[in-house]
Amino acid sequence: xxxxxxxxxxxxxxxxxxxxxxxxxxxxxxxxxxxxxxxxxxxxxxxxxxxxxxxxxxxxxxxxxxxxxxxxxxxxxxxxxxxxxxxxxxxxxxxxxxxxxxxxxxxxxxxxxxxxxxxxxxxxxxxxxxxxxxxxxxxxxxxxxxxxxxxxxxxxxxxxxxxxxxxxxxxxxxxxxxxxxxxxxxxxxxxxxxxxxxxxxxxxxxxxxxxxxxxxxxxxxxxxxxxxxxxxxxxxxxxxxxxxxxxxxxxxxxxxxxxxxxxxxxxxxxxxxxxxxxxxxxxxxxxxxxxxxxxxxxxxxxxxxxxxxxxxxxxxxxxxxxxxxxxxxxxxxxxxxxxxxxxxx
Numbered sequence: 001x002x003x004x005x006x007x008x009x010x011x012x013x014x015x016x017x018x019x020x021x022x023x024x025x026x027x028x029x030x031x032x033x034x035x036x037x038x039x040x041x042x043x044x045x046x047x048x049x050x051x052x053x054x055x056x057x058x059x060x061x062x063x064x065x066x067x068x069x070x071x072x073x074x075x076x077x078x079x080x081x082x083x084x085x086x087x088x089x090x091x092x093x094x095x096x097x098x099x100x101x102x103x104x105x106x107x108x109x110x111x112x113x114x115x116x117x118x119x120x121x122x123x124x125x126x127x128x129x130x131x132x133x134x135x136x137x138x139x140x141x142x143x144x145x146x147x148x149x150x151x152x153x154x155x156x157x158x159x160x161x162x163x164x165x166x167x168x169x170x171x172x173x174x175x176x177x178x179x180x181x182x183x184x185x186x187x188x189x190x191x192x193x194x195x196x197x198x199x200x201x202x203x204x205x206x207x208x209x210x211x212x213x214x215x216x217x218x219x220x221x222x223x224x225x226x227x228x229x230x231x232x233x234x235x236x237x238x239x240x241x242x243x244x245x246x247x248x249x250x251x252x253x254x255x256x257x258x259x260x261x262x263x264x265x266x267x268x269x270x271x272x273x274x275x276x277x278x279x280x281x282x283x284x285x286x287x288x289x290x291x292x293x294x295x296x297x298x299x300x301x302x303x304x305x306x307x308x309x310x311x312x313x314x315x316x317x318x319x320x321x322x323x324x325x326x327x328x329x330x331x332x333x334x335x336x337x338x339x340x341x342x343x344x345x
Contacts, residue, residue, distance in 0.1 A: 054107040054131060056099055056316065057181065057188065058092040059172065060195030061162050062110040062135065063144035064121060065089025067305055074151035088124045089146055090162075091195035091220055094306045098313030098335070100129045104320070106193075107131040109175065111168035113143040134175040136168050154304045160223065162197045169202055176211045189214040191316060196221035196229050204232040212236070220312050221247045234270040241271055242312040245278040259284035260291050275329070277311060277336075285329050292326050296333040302342030311336035 070082030088097075096106035108130050112118040114137045121143055122132045141164040148158035165172070175181040182188035192215045194206065206212050217239040221227040227247035233239050241251075248262035249255045252269055256262035259276040263286035266274045273287040280299075285292045314335030318328035 054181070054190070055104040055320070056096075056106050056191040056193060057109055057176075058096040058099075058106045058130075058193045059109040059198070060092035060193075061090030061144060061146075061160070061165055061197040062088070062093045062108055062112055062121065062125065063090040063146055063162065063165075064117060065305065066145060066147045067150065068148070069150045069303065071152055073153060074149070074156050078151075080151075088121055088128070089306070090144070091197060091309055092193065093125065093130075094309035095193045095195075095220070095313040095316075096125075096130050097128065098310050099317060102317040102321075104317065105129070105131060107133075107181070108135055109172050111136045111138060111141070111144075111165045111172050113137070113141050113164055114139055115143055118143040134180060136172045136174070138164065138168055138171075141167055148305050150304060154301060158223075158305075160197065165197055166199050169199065170205060173202075173206075173209075173211065182211060184210045187211050187214045191216045191218060191320065193218045193220070193312070193316065194233075195219075196223070196226040198229070200229045200232070203229050207232045207236050216240075218242065218312060218316055220308065221251075224250060227251050234272075237272060239271070240273040240275065241266065242275050242308065242315070243277075244308060245276060248274075248276050258282060260286075260293050264291050275312075275315065275332075277308065277333075283329065283333055285325060292329060294326070294329045294333055297337045299337045299341040301340055303340060307336050307340045310339040 065087050066084065067087070068082055068084045070080050072080040072082070074080060090110070092108060092110055096108060099106045108125060112122055112135050118137065122135060125132050144164050145161045146158065149156040176188055177183060187210060192212065194217055196203070196219070215238065217233070217236055219230055219233055219239055220242045221230055224244070224246045227243060227250040230241065231251060243251065245256055245259055245262055248266060252262070252265050254265065256265070259278045259282050263274045263276045263284040267286045267288065273285070275283070275285045277283045280296055282293050282295055311332045315328055315332035318331045323331065
């Protein structure tokens with residue numbers, strides 16, 4: 001079994017792990033005490049891991065996360081002591097990181113600059129067990145960055161500079177059409193995690209493209225400000241949306257007070273399947289068969305950046321392992337709670 005993403009992050013930072021590995025317990029808890037190594041939808045076998053065969057494609061932002069954290073409450077203009085870290089990040093990267101916990105092999109499709117920062121970033125990704133062979137490397141664009149400040153109450157402010165990913169456009173999708181990962185006649189038929197940092201035009205193209213018609217699409221908006229970009233993907237027959245309560249309201253152009261009503265409304269608006277989270281309050285999953293709800297475990301918040309990506313990746317792994325819908329929802333909430341509490345740091 002591979003090391004957890006949290007441990008690999010610590011090793012990347014040069015810190016030594018002194019605690020026993022929690023990987024076996026963590027994976028068993030998410031997957032109902034069954035290893036995902038040999039399971040595929042319907043209980044079949046996954047393709048041989050030693051052949052480095054991709055289980056899931058992660059399409060979107062792969063960049064450097066620069067995160068400042070402090071335990072001090074902050075307001076506009078605050079200048080306080082804390083810790084600043086630089087780690088591989090981005091929605092696609094964060095999802096891939098969590099998927100590695102379940103011994104899945106994610107392939108990254110993104111744009112990373114041909115600069116020293118990009119070389120270091122891709123080396124770090126490869127070291128964490130991700131396939132980086134198909135990442136687009138534009139000549140004249142810098143590697144993207146995300147910067148966030150987290151205080152005692154959670155996220156204070158953040159800025160995402162994903163201009164290189166946006167400028168690359170459909171160049172990042174080339175492997176899906178040129179035979180490396182699929183063609184128009186034989187499209188990739190596995191899970192694809194898609195993040196909302198892509199442009200509206202590219203997301204609209206994906207919704208109608210024959211390259212994605214056989215895929216099990218899993219879609220995240222990246223941030224509330226980009227949630228409305230996802231509306232065009234409602235037409236895809238196999239798309240699952242992972243949004244928080246605010247993002248659901250933006251997509252539906254209606255404010256919601258709870259996750260269950262938000263999920264039900266998005267299904268009425270044409271979505272195939274939706275999962276809606278609301279911090280420590282009730283979460284919901286809805287499809288044509290109805291709405292399921294679950295409460296996340298109570299925790300003390302240690303961090304928030306990447307929590308939604310962890311929830312999404314854990315749910316994908318549970319689905320891939322054949323978990324019933326209610327169990328998959330509970331396991332994803334448990335994984336996100338451990339992440340937010342700092343247990344899997």
